[in-house]
Amino acid sequence: MSVLLIAGSPSAPSRSSALLEAVAHRLAQRRVGVQRLPVRELEAQALLHGDFGSASARQAVERVARARALVIATPVYKAAYSGVLKAFLDLLPQTALKGKTVLPLATGGSPHHMLALDYALRPVLQALAARHILPGVYATDAQVALAPEGAYQVHPDLAPRLDDAVDALVEGLGPPLPHGFAAVPFAQVRCSV
Numbered sequence: 001m002s003v004l005l006i007a008g009s010p011s012a013p014s015r016s017s018a019l020l021e022a023v024a025h026r027l028a029q030r031r032v033g034v035q036r037l038p039v040r041e042l043e044a045q046a047l048l049h050g051d052f053g054s055a056s057a058r059q060a061v062e063r064v065a066r067a068r069a070l071v072i073a074t075p076v077y078k079a080a081y082s083g084v085l086k087a088f089l090d091l092l093p094q095t096a097l098k099g100k101t102v103l104p105l106a107t108g109g110s111p112h113h114m115l116a117l118d119y120a121l122r123p124v125l126q127a128l129a130a131r132h133i134l135p136g137v138y139a140t141d142a143q144v145a146l147a148p149e150g151a152y153q154v155h156p157d158l159a160p161r162l163d164d165a166v167d168a169l170v171e172g173l174g175p176p177l178p179h180g181f182a183a184v185p186f187a188q189v190r191c192s193v
């Protein structure tokens, strides 16, 4: 079991994928194994037709099932996450994220849509039964700039937020919580009213 990195941009090179790679780098430093799933490389017809039975869709669903945790990166498109990411999430079974920790990442042209992770992506992850959705990391295009050699580079200003996010993710890789809550003896019950 490893962490599955899902790149939700239709573009390459991609700023949101660069942010994802910054997380991958930090996970590697912590000796956490990662796998990559760029949604743009899935069979287009499977995505467009919602073809659950296609080999491409079944393999991707299986990879999600095997992952202990996911990092999902998306560009902001029209104040939400990308359409190709939605097409992929629609192929997943209803409880595909059960028991899993998810770290959402996004890049956008300006800070104005930084809440898209919370109002657009988070409810979908919740509907897919994610156990724990970590606070997301949002970066503007100015913070993920194109370097002269043609690759996107994440600005050092983002380092503390990425470090915190990866620390929380690694913490979430611990053993799954037991089902339900342990009974609390009545004598220990506290009430604040």
Ligand SMILES: Cc1cc2nc3c(=O)[nH]c(=O)nc-3n(C[C@H](O)[C@H](O)[C@H](O)COP(=O)(O)O)c2cc1C
Binding pocket: 009, 010, 011, 013, 014, 015, 016, 017, 074, 075, 076, 077, 078, 079, 080, 107, 108, 109, 110, 111, 112, 113, 140, 141
């Ligand atoms: C079709 C389209 C719609 C976009 N809509 C928004 C938007 O609503 N808000 C925003 O902040 N940026 C918007 N952007 C800018 C992208 O979110 C931004 O450039 C992002 O970093 C691209 O990530 P990528 O390189 O991983 O695809 C849009 C870009 C495109 C191509």
